[in-house]
Amino acid sequence: MSDRRAQRHAATRQEILDAAWNLARSHGLTGWSLRELAASVGMRAPSLYVYFDGKDAIYDAMFAQGYRQLLERIGRLPTAGEPVEVLRGAAREFFDFYVEDAARHQLLFLRVVPGFEPSPESYALARDVVARLREVLADAGLDRPEAVDLWTALFTGLASQQASNDPGGDRWQRLLDRAVDMFVASEAPAT
Amino acid sequence: MSDRRAQRHAATRQEILDAAWNLARSHGLTGWSLRELAASVGMRAPSLYVYFDGKDAIYDAMFAQGYRQLLERIGRLPTAGEPVEVLRGAAREFFDFYVEDAARHQLLFLRVVPGFEPSPESYALARDVVARLREVLADAGLDRPEAVDLWTALFTGLASQQASNDPGGDRWQRLLDRAVDMFVASEAPAT
DNA sequence: CGCGAGCACGAACGATGTTCGGAAAAACTA
DNA sequence: TAGTTTTTCCGAACATCGTTCGTGCTCGCG
Structure with missing residues (x-):
């Protein structure tokens, strides 16, 4: 009916x-x-x-839709192959997703909308993304619990900078690869 | 008169x-x-x-005041000593500054106020902070141009996460030290 | 046909940032 | 001290915002 x-x-x-x-x-x-x-x-x-139900409900639906898009993109990431290449691919995918829509990036990762808090159902999608990212990093050898925190902090911050700074050619590409190198280097020789 | x-x-x-x-x-x-x-x-x-002149002018004055506070704090940072210890001190100082006032962090580093753009004079203060940070990092051996970008991205992101996540005891302290280790490790054995 | 549910609208409410004109107060001049 | 100018403050109002209410309208179903 x-x-x-x-x-x-x-x-x-x-x-x-x-x-x-x-x-x-x-x-x-x-x-x-x-x-x-x-x-x-x-x-x-x-x-x-x-x-x-109101403007915040619209933001909530947009929030959920954005995370569903991200979940689909990182779900297609290849996890097999040279670890550093896997990480570089993941980094590029995250960064591209962040950068290709500034409004979406602000809604999903920064807290730009004054009164808005995502609903529990929408927030669950965000946690799914973190869980999936943890899988990808673990498969590439970065299995420490803080790796995912450092990763998201770094790439969210880099994307925010890219949004407010000038796009200097392939500068961001090199910056991304260098960030991945940093992760790998910190894992290899340490404890 | x-x-x-x-x-x-x-x-x-x-x-x-x-x-x-x-x-x-x-x-x-x-x-x-x-x-x-x-x-x-x-x-x-x-x-x-x-x-x-209006609400945005108030935000602009707050923006300038916040960056003047940060400038004073990192101006007092000791630059002599073991490089990794200098970096750890700088990391702690930045992180503390970010975390001790969530509203200030949002105003200075995230773009939370809808229509607000800092005035050129206020923005110059922000660039002064970046320049000073570049000095500190260079004195500690991190003299690559992208170091400051990675640094600010990482710590701004970490502070944002801390603001929205639960404060897990000394978890953030360990995370900070680990991030500094990552920077140092990426500099030592690379090209 | 009648009827009930879903859809769309005009009008209005309280709150917001902002502007205007005039009153009070303070500061300066003679 | 008296007069004048500048500064400070406020009431009223405007446009806009998100939101609510009451009212029609238009369907599909019996």
């Missing part, structure tokens, strides 16, 4: 989400209003409350 | 800034209004425009 309705419901929800992403990319993650978003899908602001 | 006036002016500006920091610490960096801030210093909102 109510199949048609549920389908139309979901479709329009996705249209609103897509429009919200477009606004976030063009006007900044928090630089758009519900009235603008509604207008961009041919509605008025109150009608959005049929599909979402 | 107009000494008395200028002095009172500056004093009240500082009172407003202090009250803004208190509000930022208790209600969140963006969780306060001009009306609240004015009330906390015995004024009404429009009167704040005598001392600041």
Whole structure:
């Protein structure tokens, strides 16, 4: 029952989400209003409350969608091969994901939206990403518990810097490889 | 001439800034209004425009003040001694500064305030910090140009994680030392 | 047909940052 | 001291924001 309705419901929800992403990319993650978003899908602001409980619920859906995208990308990462090459591939994948959409990076990894806290269900997706990353690092020989913390801190910070600094050619590529070298070097000769 | 006036002016500006920091610490960096801030210093909102051009100007003054504090702290860092110990001291100083005031960390290193861009004069202070950090790292043997980028990315990221995760005893201390080890290890045996 | 559920809207509320004009107070000048 | 100018402060108001309420509208189903 109510199949048609549920389908139309979901479709329009996705249209609103897509429009919200477009606004976030063009006007900044928090630089758009519900009235603008509604207008961009041919509605008025109150009608959005049929599909979402409020603006924070929209951010929450975007948060979940972003982490689902990341989960899919790192799920395709090859874990076999030379460890340092595996790590370089992972580093590049993370960095690209961070950099290719500044608004998404701010929503997922920085805490840019003033009142917003992700829901438990959305936050679980974020923890899935950390778990998957831990697998990748462990397969490459980085099995210490703090490796994943250092890794995420480093690459989140690097991506933030790239967003605010000038893109100096292949500078970031070299920086990435050097960061991976740092990880590998710290693992090899230590205790 | 107009000494008395200028002095009172500056004093009240500082009172407003202090009250803004208190509000930022208790209600969140963006969780306060001009009306609240004015009330906390015995004024009404429009009167704040005598001392600041608007809310962003207040954020800008806070931004400059925060970087002046950091500049003073890292200016006192000892640069003589065993390199790894110098680096550990610097790491601890940076991390402590980041962590001891979450609102300040968000204002200075993350881009949490929606419309705010620091003024050129305030941004120059941020570049002074980077320059000073470059000196410290170079004195300790880390003189590659990308060292400072990796350093700031790593510690900004670690501080952000600490702010959102649970404080697990001396876990962060070990993480810091391990990060410094990573830097030193990457410098010693490489090219 | 009638009816109930889902959808969309206008109007409005409280709160926000900001502007304007005028009143009070302070500082300076003669 | 008296007059004038500058500085400080505030009430009122504006546009915009997220959000709520009440009301129609349009379907599909009996």
